[in-house]
Amino acid sequence: MDNSLLARFRRATHGQPVPALIALALIVVVIAAQAPVFMTAGNIANVIDQAAIPAIIVVGLSFVILMGSIDLSVEGVMAVGSMSAALLVANDRNSLDFGLWALPVVMIIGGVLGLVSGLAVTRLRIPSFLATIAIASVASGIALILFGTSAKPQIVDPVFIDLTQGTFLGFTKVSWLALVIVLLGLVIQRYTRFGRYAYVIGGSEEIAKLSGIDVRRYRLLAFVIAGMCSSLAGALTASRTSIGSTTPGDGLLFLTIASVVIGGTILTGGRGGVLHSVIGVLIMGVIVTGMVLIGVSGFYQQIIQGVVLLVAVTAVAWKLRRPMRVVM
Amino acid sequence: MAQTSTEAPALRLTDVSKSFGVVNALTKVSLEIRPREVVGLIGENGAGKSSLLKILSGNQTADSGTMELRGRPVTFSSISQAMSNGVAMVYQEQSLLPNVSVAENILLGNERGAVRDGFYRWKQMHRTAQRHLDEVKSGVSPSDITDTLPFAQRQMVEVAKALATGDGSPYDPVILLDEPTSVLESGDIETLFSVIRRVKEHASIVFVSHRLEEVLEICDRVYVMRDGEVVAEVDPAEADVDQLFRLMVGRDLTSGYFREDLSTEPTPDVRLAIESLTGPGFSDVSLGINRGEIVSILGVQDSGRENLGRVLFGALPAAHGSVRIDGERVGLRSTRDAVARGIGYLPSERKIDGAIMGMSVADNMTLAHPDVVSTLGVMRSRRVREVADEWIRRLAIKTSGPAAEMVNLSGGNQQKVVLAKWMLAPDLRVLILDTPTRGLDVGAKSEVYAILHGLAAKGVSIILLADSLEEGIYVSHRVITMADGKVTGEFTSRPGNRPSRTSLIERML
Ligand SMILES: Nc1ncnc2c1ncn2[C@@H]1O[C@H](COP(=O)(O)OP(=O)(O)OP(=O)(O)O)[C@@H](O)[C@H]1O
Ligand SMILES: [Mg+2]
Numbered sequence: 001m002d003n004s005l006l007a008r009f010r011r012a013t014h015g016q017p018v019p020a021l022i023a024l025a026l027i028v029v030v031i032a033a034q035a036p037v038f039m040t041a042g043n044i045a046n047v048i049d050q051a052a053i054p055a056i057i058v059v060g061l062s063f064v065i066l067m068g069s070i071d072l073s074v075e076g077v078m079a080v081g082s083m084s085a086a087l088l089v090a091n092d093r094n095s096l097d098f099g100l101w102a103l104p105v106v107m108i109i110g111g112v113l114g115l116v117s118g119l120a121v122t123r124l125r126i127p128s129f130l131a132t133i134a135i136a137s138v139a140s141g142i143a144l145i146l147f148g149t150s151a152k153p154q155i156v157d158p159v160f161i162d163l164t165q166g167t168f169l170g171f172t173k174v175s176w177l178a179l180v181i182v183l184l185g186l187v188i189q190r191y192t193r194f195g196r197y198a199y200v201i202g203g204s205e206e207i208a209k210l211s212g213i214d215v216r217r218y219r220l221l222a223f224v225i226a227g228m229c230s231s232l233a234g235a236l237t238a239s240r241t242s243i244g245s246t247t248p249g250d251g252l253l254f255l256t257i258a259s260v261v262i263g264g265t266i267l268t269g270g271r272g273g274v275l276h277s278v279i280g281v282l283i284m285g286v287i288v289t290g291m292v293l294i295g296v297s298g299f300y301q302q303i304i305q306g307v308v309l310l311v312a313v314t315a316v317a318w319k320l321r322r323p324m325r326v327v328m
Numbered sequence: 329m330a331q332t333s334t335e336a337p338a339l340r341l342t343d344v345s346k347s348f349g350v351v352n353a354l355t356k357v358s359l360e361i362r363p364r365e366v367v368g369l370i371g372e373n374g375a376g377k378s379s380l381l382k383i384l385s386g387n388q389t390a391d392s393g394t395m396e397l398r399g400r401p402v403t404f405s406s407i408s409q410a411m412s413n414g415v416a417m418v419y420q421e422q423s424l425l426p427n428v429s430v431a432e433n434i435l436l437g438n439e440r441g442a443v444r445d446g447f448y449r450w451k452q453m454h455r456t457a458q459r460h461l462d463e464v465k466s467g468v469s470p471s472d473i474t475d476t477l478p479f480a481q482r483q484m485v486e487v488a489k490a491l492a493t494g495d496g497s498p499y500d501p502v503i504l505l506d507e508p509t510s511v512l513e514s515g516d517i518e519t520l521f522s523v524i525r526r527v528k529e530h531a532s533i534v535f536v537s538h539r540l541e542e543v544l545e546i547c548d549r550v551y552v553m554r555d556g557e558v559v560a561e562v563d564p565a566e567a568d569v570d571q572l573f574r575l576m577v578g579r580d581l582t583s584g585y586f587r588e589d590l591s592t593e594p595t596p597d598v599r600l601a602i603e604s605l606t607g608p609g610f611s612d613v614s615l616g617i618n619r620g621e622i623v624s625i626l627g628v629q630d631s632g633r634e635n636l637g638r639v640l641f642g643a644l645p646a647a648h649g650s651v652r653i654d655g656e657r658v659g660l661r662s663t664r665d666a667v668a669r670g671i672g673y674l675p676s677e678r679k680i681d682g683a684i685m686g687m688s689v690a691d692n693m694t695l696a697h698p699d700v701v702s703t704l705g706v707m708r709s710r711r712v713r714e715v716a717d718e719w720i721r722r723l724a725i726k727t728s729g730p731a732a733e734m735v736n737l738s739g740g741n742q743q744k745v746v747l748a749k750w751m752l753a754p755d756l757r758v759l760i761l762d763t764p765t766r767g768l769d770v771g772a773k774s775e776v777y778a779i780l781h782g783l784a785a786k787g788v789s790i791i792l793l794a795d796s797l798e799e800g801i802y803v804s805h806r807v808i809t810m811a812d813g814k815v816t817g818e819f820t821s822r823p824g825n826r827p828s829r830t831s832l833i834e835r836m837l
Contacts, residue, residue, distance in 0.1 A: 190448070191447050191448045191450075192446050192447055192448065193439075193443055193446045193447075193448070194446065196428070196432060196448060199425070199427055199428050200425055200428060200432070200436065202427070203425035203426060203427040203428060204425055207423050207424075207425055207436075208436075208437075209407075210387065210407055210419070210423055211407070211408075211436040211437030211438070212406060212407045212408025212409075212411055212437040212438075213436070213437050270425075270427045271427055
């Protein structure tokens, strides 16, 4: 057995080392040096709170991307999640009062949307970026129909609102919820057939088929899980703002996909994973908060985020290049 | 040793045919694989060997004919069905996933008790995988990530994987090995053979290879295929290489297999001068190669010869040392530099580095050297076709034509296409070939040797990382041996004055 440090590290991380962790540490050090307030407990809790909802989204997204597909329906599914959550809990538009049971219902709705995307990809063989863009606009449409153009539903359920406003042991409850979902994602990734086959299918769909694996089934499941995560994220956004919205996820599609990529989960599949993506989310979150604390204007923040993404993509692509390819 | 047995054959095919459009890959093939024997399958590139194995393993279905498994008629409609009946295949191209662990690869799609209710039991997974790794005497750990392993070890993992499929059925497994040795060094081949001998106590094995000596050594019975038909069944105890060759191609093996008749004397001016070159896996290599000289480098895996080739082509960085071509110092920072200097390179992992499967044969040949087929930067499709046609003829590539897609060619014929691509380079000065004849049938090998002699006669200097001792000895003007990253010997080699096998092997170890 190869016992070099590198080999041992690779085994410990199951062949999926997390270089982004080092990047995260470096960025934290740099920002903390510029703005000491960054390291206060209050600020750290705030950074984590901000990262909670994107983290929930990337758990689902990671499996889709590990398999070499992509899910661009995040924002549309979030809209449906937000609207249906707002209408299911105590609100000013109807007399429903599901309380926290709204969350599983919303996730089922999101799962169905994911199922439709997944069926389009696996049965109709539509490329996933097209299928999910289509689903995104269908979902946004549904969200609009749920209220038409009238005023947005106001949530009056205090327990539901407390989910994002209330704290537990110094962190918002939604942060804890995100932690649970991330851990769940890691268990799925490491210990379930679905999780392992995500790597297999992303590594080579052809080999997966040659080994008798029903690729379509697992791919379908990945879209369902991604839909569930996105709709849950939508519901949590509704809790945070106390209203149902048709655009709760503005900008989150870019942020989450960028986070996944920055974390080291490559878009062609097979490498990376849930942990990588969550670290990617933290990197993006730390940069945003750090820039605010340091006093960089919003205009530059966007540029810097874009640059970080480019650097990360280049670093990953550089590692995976094959020396001979150049001459082809 | 063909023993008669009253047991039903493990597998029997009767009149099996398969065609792809107009290509008849298999025509009325009938054969049987008996319990506890090693059956050899030989034939030229494109003869239908892989197609036959794909039908046996449920990867493809036959157009007509019947198959019996242990006396009962069966049709395998999927790979998993064949696997659950104990029939498994090791593919000509490696079929391990680089990004997951060895254990996952070995038990892929076949995890059984190691996955309960959809949940992995890693301990059991590793234990089962370890058992199969032990069977092939492999020292790799089940938790190793596959792409960290060298090629030869991966091949052993492939065999372990095939053995693992036997777990699921109460019967002895049938294991189909499609050219398992073509990527192995001789030491590893011996290991594989001892594994095969042991495994055969409780399995049937089909063994495909272009190295006829190997086939005679390991097989109990041999089927010879030609143009999709089984043309002979041979008892290895009563056959020799020449006879097998004759059956395969329908004519005699010309005595001048290595085409020594075409060899010309190199001119005495140095074309490639390597001065104390050090790179990953080798150090302090100094070597001068004359115009028109063929130098073969022999060495086992990790001898450093492969990386030396890569460094000379700019695909790996050199630590220090210098390289001159025609007296001019060249900095080999990229493969582009190398190509511009007239260096050509044929990689050994052609499937990954050399071919684009979704493109046509003609495009694969000409894309690297568009100048050959363009006027003023515009590709002339007629010229592309002509060039492709010429090489298809010269290398006897079995394909429906220049427009055929690369994926549809047999493994050996794909290699011929990639080879043609490099032979096309317009002002080639130095050509580095990493095991160019690997996977080629005997006739095509001979043609490649003829082409190498022809290039040398035109002044090209050739570095040949030979695939066998004989090839190294008979095709070159000079043989260099390498071991542990150092040059350990140098022998001139001319007809009548060839270095001996033993003197070379001594220096390679
Ligand atoms: N999918 C396909 N479409 C068209 N032709 C095919 C296809 N698969 C195989 N063939 C053709 O069938 C013939 C037999 O191919 P096969 O791969 O069985 O050869 P082989 O004996 O394994 O050769 P090699 O030694 O080169 O591996 C070849 O002419 C090949 O081009
Ligand atoms: Mg073949």
